[in-house]
Structure formats: structure tokens, C-alpha cells
Amino acid sequence: MANFVRLALSTGCRKNELLALDWRRVDFERSFLRLDAEHTKNGKRRVVPLNSAALSALRDQRDWVERKCSGSEWVFPGWSGKRIQTLQKGFNAACARVGIENFRIHDLRHTFASWLVMEGVSLYVVKDLLGHSSISVTERYAHLSPDQGRAAVQKLLPL
Template sequence: MQPHFGGRRIRDLKRYEIRSYINRRLEQGVKLSTVRRELRLFCAAINFAKAEFGLEDMPNPVARLGLSKEEPRVRWLTRQEAATLIKEAEFNAPRPHLPAFIRLALNTGCRRGELLNLEWSRVNFEQKHILLEARHNKSRKRRTIPLNDDALSVLKRMEQWQEEKGVRSPWVFGWERGRITTFKTAWTSALKRAGITDFRIHDLRHTFASWMVMQGISLYVVKELLGHASITQTEIYAHLAPSQAEEAVQRLLPF
């Protein structure tokens, strides 16, 4: 909040000055989410000062400003773009890890950490699923991820590669030096060669969800696959669902 409010007394701050600060930060190109985080810290600091110095009767000018929510980011690839990205990830790659990661993410919707920390002991080839215990995922709930044929093929290829290279690793994304923890350089290079911009690794998860919804899969099913705690989180993909309104009214029986 420095230098905007430096040297000011808390009691003298006005709400219009807080709004002026918000506008200035946004004009500087700062994201609304960042400004909102700054305001939360400022609001908490003022509340602490009120309690510490007996200023409970003093209004907090930052409280309940009612900032509009920032539109959630939903960036996804077309199937052609995804195929191109995988092809470029395979180009001159000394190891199969990045293209394998991309294909698994697109076929399971798993988070980056969920895949990079995946152990072979949690891959069930017979029942065609991988197991995520509570400690393995953000939602802190056990989750079973079904595997389609493409995902199974990727995992078997990784298993074969490790056997061929004599890599004895408990991790699917294991290699000679332990475990892959990042794809930063290879990922950036693959995106550049593929001509794909404004795309992050987490957007592979958005792509999985978007493809599901566009195929008419229920949001509730997608919610379970993604491991969302609330359907509200999954509703950011609702606009991609094919319209079922016309089909619904056609099902009404005539009088």
C-alpha cells in the first residue's frame, strides 16, 4: 500500500480513497485478483489495529467494498492443437516424459502434481484406473481416475522405457536422476514450435474438462473426475455444453 497511503492516519482514510487506489492499480495493469489480495491484507491490518488500540467504534474503510469477481480463466486446446503440441513435444526429445505427461493430462484431467508424483504402485492396469489418496491431491479426498485406452498406452510405454533404460524408479515419471519435477524449458519450446500462445500446463486440465462438457458429459460427472469440492467450481465450463433446451421441450407429451 506504500506509497499511496504512507504517513496517513487510519482514522482519516475514506472509502473513495480506497477506490482511487483500486483504480490506479488496475490502470497500472495489475490483475484484479492481486488488488483483491492486497485489500484483504490491508483490511486485516486495520482490523488488527482497531482491536489492539481500542478503536472498535472506527469504521474500516476497506471492508465490504463489493469488488466484482474476476472472470475465471478457461483456456483450452482444440484436438488438432493438442495433436500438434504432442508432436512438437516428441521432436528430438531424449526422453518420453513430456509427451507422456501431456497425453495423460488430456485423458485424465489430473493436476500437474498429481501426475508427477504418481507412483507405479497406484497404477492398476487390470482395473484400468489410478488411485489418488487424500494426501496426493488438492481436495484431500481419495479419488479414483479411470484410464482410457490412450492413457493406458502411455503408461505402458513409460513402463517399457524404464525397463529398456534400466531405470528402477517407484515413479511413473522417474528417470536416471530420480523424478521429473518440471518441464519448464521443454514445455516452452514445444509450445513455441506448435505456435500455441497463452497456454499453461494447468490449461491441459481445462482442456480435458472442456472436451468432456462439449461432448455432453454431465457437469456432475466432470466434477467427480476433476475432484472439485463444489459444483460451482465446475460451472465455469457450463457455457461449453451443447444446448439441450430444444431437445428437452420436444420430449413433452402432446395434450
């Protein structure tokens, strides 16, 4: 579960995009994932860049897969090595163990987008990273922190 969460937070991928991911779509050398059209919500192929945290999560996951279900083609297989359809039960249990309430897997995607916006990344770049067809969809994902709003108004010249 930890590697799934790390990868989701580092890429902004949807749950089903990650659950459908097989090792042939992971390019460690060039640091990207290839998401095929049939696994994306908008039906368009997407290349997802990988940062060092995402690469680390994928390497750790590859090691886990080799130990627990060697030969599985899936990045996030079940214990049998076959593709799993849901993580909800395990995700909810993990959240409960650390005292997190009312948090959905999809909130990892919102967190990714919000972190980027808070770091000053353009909404258009975030839109492309999330695979949105419209900037209006991306705007719903980008939540500002109260501190960011305070910092923004402090930039105004004294009146």
C-alpha cells in the first residue's frame, strides 16, 4: 500500500491508471510511465514524468513483486500475481491505522495537484500532468492553503 500511495502522490495518476499499470509501461531509464488510452479516463494516451520519489516507489514495488509474486506483469498485483481491481479495503485500513479519517484514494490526486499549485506551477502544466482535457476541471483540484492566500496578499504594496 505504501508504494501505491507514494506513486499516486508523486504522479497524480488515477487509481485505475495505476492498478492497470504493467511493468512494460514503466521506463526507469527515461523516467516516465506510458498510460495507454484504454486505461485513462479521457481515452487518450498519456506520458507521465517520474520524479525521484516516484522512481523510488517503483523500485521498491518491483522488489516487493519479485519477493511475493515473482513473474507478475502488474506493478500492483494481488497476492496471486493477478491484476487487482480495488484497494479500497486496504487503503481504508491503512488510513485508520494512522488516524486519518474521511480520506479517499482519489484525494491523493487532489493533493498532488494542490502541492504543485502551491509551489507556483502553472494550472496549464498541472492540467497536462493530470490528463485533463479542460482547465476548468483542473481548477477544482487545485486547493490553496490559507498560508498561501496570506502570502499572496502580503505582496500588495502598502496603500
